[in-house]
Amino acid sequence: MSGPVRDALVVVGSAFPSESSLMDSLAADAAMARAAGGEVRQALHRLIELTSSGQLGDRRPVEIFDLLVGANWLEWEIPQVRAVTGWAHAWWRTVLFDFPGEQRAADRLGELVHLGLPIGGWLSVWLDELDGPAALHLADFVIDGSSHPAWSDRTDELGQLEAWTRSEPVIVGLTTIGGVHLPPGVLGKVLDRIVVTPGLA
Numbered sequence: 001m002s003g004p005v006r007d008a009l010v011v012v013g014s015a016f017p018s019e020s021s022l023m024d025s026l027a028a029d030a031a032m033a034r035a036a037g038g039e040v041r042q043a044l045h046r047l048i049e050l051t052s053s054g055q056l057g058d059r060r061p062v063e064i065f066d067l068l069v070g071a072n073w074l075e076w077e078i079p080q081v082r083a084v085t086g087w088a089h090a091w092w093r094t095v096l097f098d099f100p101g102e103q104r105a106a107d108r109l110g111e112l113v114h115l116g117l118p119i120g121g122w123l124s125v126w127l128d129e130l131d132g133p134a135a136l137h138l139a140d141f142v143i144d145g146s147s148h149p150a151w152s153d154r155t156d157e158l159g160q161l162e163a164w165t166r167s168e169p170v171i172v173g174l175t176t177i178g179g180v181h182l183p184p185g186v187l188g189k190v191l192d193r194i195v196v197t198p199g200l201a
Contacts, residue, residue: 002094005052008087009045015083016045028059035064040071041080048087054102062150065114074116088115092122096134105137106161110150113157123164127173135178138165142190166194 001009018024023042026034028050035043047064050056074081095101095108105126113119126134142165151158164170171194179187 001052002090002097004090005087005094008083008090009049009052012048012083012087013045015080016041018042018045028056032059032063032067035067040067040073041076044068044084048084052087052091060111060150062111062114065111069114069116084115085117088112088117089121089125092125093129096126096129096137097132099133099136099140101133104140104146104148105134106141106146107148107150109161110146110148110154110158113154114150119157119160123161127169130173130178132181135174135181138170138174138178139182139186139190141165142193143186171195 019042023031023034023046026043026046028047031043031046031050035047044064050059051061051064068084073084092108092112095103095105109119109122109126112122126138130138141161146158171191174187174190182190
C-alpha cells in the first residue's frame with residue numbers, strides 16, 4: 001500500500017469511525033454483506049482498507065462503489081465525501097505511477113467511474129502525470145483498449161475516455177512530454193491511432 005493511500009485511509013477511518021472492533025477484522029464477503037444490508041457507512045472503512053491492500057478476494061471494488069452510489073454518498077456530510085474522494089484519487093494515482101503494474105489504468109478507471117464523480121477529474125489527473133508511467137498506461141489503452149467488465153454498463157464514460165485520447169491536450173502532452181517514456185516505435189503507433197484512425201478499434 002502506497003504512502004498516499006495509507007494516509008487517505010487514515011482520513012477515511014476518522015470520517016467513518018468503527019463502532020465495533022469486529023467490523024475492523026471482517027473478511028471481504030462479511031463486510032460486503034454488512035454494507036449491502038444497510039451498514040454502508042459502518043463497513044466502509046474496512047472495505048476501503050481491503051481494497052487498498054488488494055485483499056478483496058473474489059469481490060470487486062466496483063461492488064463497493066455501486067453500494068456507495070446506492071446510498072447517495074455524494075449527499076453525505078462534507079468531511080465524509082472528501083474522505084472518500086481523497087482516497088479514490090490517491091488510489092487512482094497509485095496505478096498511474098506504476099507500469100507495468102497489477103492493474104491497467106483504463107481498467108481501474110472503469111471501476112472508479114462507478115463512484116458517480118465526473119470522469120473529467122480522473123482524466124485531468126492522468127494528463128497531469130504524463131511525464132512518467134502514466135504515459136505508458138495511456139499508450140497501452142490507445143493500442144489495446146480495455147475489456148474490463150466495469151465498463152460494460154458505462155459506455156458513455158468509455159466514449160468520453162476514447163474521445164479524450166484524441167484531444168489536443170493529450171496529443172500535445174504525449175508528443176512534448178509523455179513520448180520520451182515510451183519504447184521506440186510506440187509513440188508513432190499511438191499517434192497513428194488517435195490522429196490518423198477515426199476512433200479506437
